[in-house]
Each structure stands twice: as C-alpha cells, then as structure tokens.
Amino acid sequence: DAGVTQSPTHLIKTRGQQVTLRCSPKSGHDTVSWYQQALGQGPQFIFQYYEEEERQRGNFPDRFSGHQFPNYSSELNVNALLLGDSALYLCASSSGGDRVGGQYFGPGTRLTVT
Amino acid sequence: AQKITQTQPGMFVQEKEAVTLDCTYDTSDQSYGLFWYKQPSSGEMIFLIYQGSYDEQNATEGRYSLNFQKARKSANLVISASQLGDSAMYFCAIGPTDSWGKLQFGAGTQVVVTP
Numbered sequence: 001d002a003g004v005t006q007s008p009t010h011l012i013k014t015r016g017q018q019v020t021l022r023c024s025p026k027s028g029h030d031t032v033s034w035y036q037q038a039l040g041q042g043p044q045f046i047f048q049y050y051e052e053e054e055r056q057r058g059n060f061p062d063r064f065s066g067h068q069f070p071n072y073s074s075e076l077n078v079n080a081l082l083l084g085d086s087a088l089y090l091c092a093s094s095s096g097g098d099r100v101g102g103q104y105f106g107p108g109t110r111l112t113v114t
Numbered sequence: 115a116q117k118i119t120q121t122q123p124g125m126f127v128q129e130k131e132a133v134t135l136d137c138t139y140d141t142s143d144q145s146y147g148l149f150w151y152k153q154p155s156s157g158e159m160i161f162l163i164y165q166g167s168y169d170e171q172n173a174t175e176g177r178y179s180l181n182f183q184k185a186r187k188s189a190n191l192v193i194s195a196s197q198l199g200d201s202a203m204y205f206c207a208i209g210p211t212d213s214w215g216k217l218q219f220g221a222g223t224q225v226v227v228t229p
Binding site: 033035041042043044045048056058088090092103104105106107108110 | 118149151156157158159160161205207216217218219220221222
C-alpha cells in the first residue's frame, strides 16, 4: 500500500521564479492538504483540496495556488518566489469521510530560494 | 481561532524510561480533534495518536498514550519504554471535526533518547 509521495525531493530556485510541487495521496484517500514548514517551526496550513476544489485556505498570499486532479493527486504552485518561501513543503492526505483518522504526510519537498 | 502551545523545546530521556511531552491548546470549537506527530531528521511527519474532544477514554497506541484533560485544555503525550529510534521532533496539533485539513501545529519538542 503506497503512502503519500511527493516530488521533487529537493529544489533550488532563484528569487522571482515560479515553482510547481507535486503530491500523490495515499491509496484510498481523496483529500489533499499542503503545509509549509520553515526551519525550526511547526507546519503552517496552506490549503486543502477535495473533489478538485479548494475547500479551505490558510493565511497565505495568492502567489500560492494549487490544483487537484481527478485521480486525487495535487500540485502546489508558488509564483514570484521570495527568499522567505524557502521551507519544507509537506503534503498530507486523508479521507473526506473519515472523521477519526489522522492525516498522513509525505516526505516533503525541500525548497531553497536563492 | 485555535492555538497549540508546547513549552518544552527539548528533552533528554534515557532508553527504557518513560517521557511526557506537554501540550496545551485553546479553541473556540465545541468539537475538535487532537493529534500527535513525530518528525525524524528525515523530515517526514509520522502520525502517532488521535484524541477526539468527546472521547471519554484516553487514546492509546502501543507505547504511546495521550493524557487528555479537557477542563485544563491539555493533551500530553506519554511515550513508555523509550527507544533510541524515538529520537525526533514531536508536534502536537489540533483540528476541527468538520474538516481535518486545517491542522494547527505547535512549535514542537525535540526528544533525544540516550543509551
């Protein structure tokens, strides 16, 4: 049973560029959430996708956008990168109908903006 | 709004001993869930244990147990019989029961298990 997968593992971008991160949820899960974790801090919720729509959004600017595909996989796009966007980006999947189970996280994508 | 506070930035524990990690929370939701995650140096967040706000019994999962005191708004994690592989960052998180997406995490507690 494959868990949550993310690609790429590491990424280095230049300030002002755009980046796309990808996530495939755990088998049987239909909900994908994205989190940003800066060094030494807890993860911060970016947004959540369910049924190909953004259902909830955290306190992040519009430079952060996403998409969910019919197979439940998801992309996170960040435009006009800033140095402060350097972080570990975590994708988490869950089942929309499961009120008890926790969210399962992928290994993350380490983004460095120079 | 929800808030999680983890006041212990770091802890050392000897192998085979038990350790308690503190977590207090604040929320205006009547129904909510509390979670603990483990994050080793590799970066992956590993789900450990869950407690629903209306659950009357404290949750247990193997060597992990959650000491839930609703009136005090605390949800401490107890790891029994610590192992070297337990060395990691531990995060407490809270989320509303109408949506699991928006988890609010604490700052984490670094645990180091020594032989």
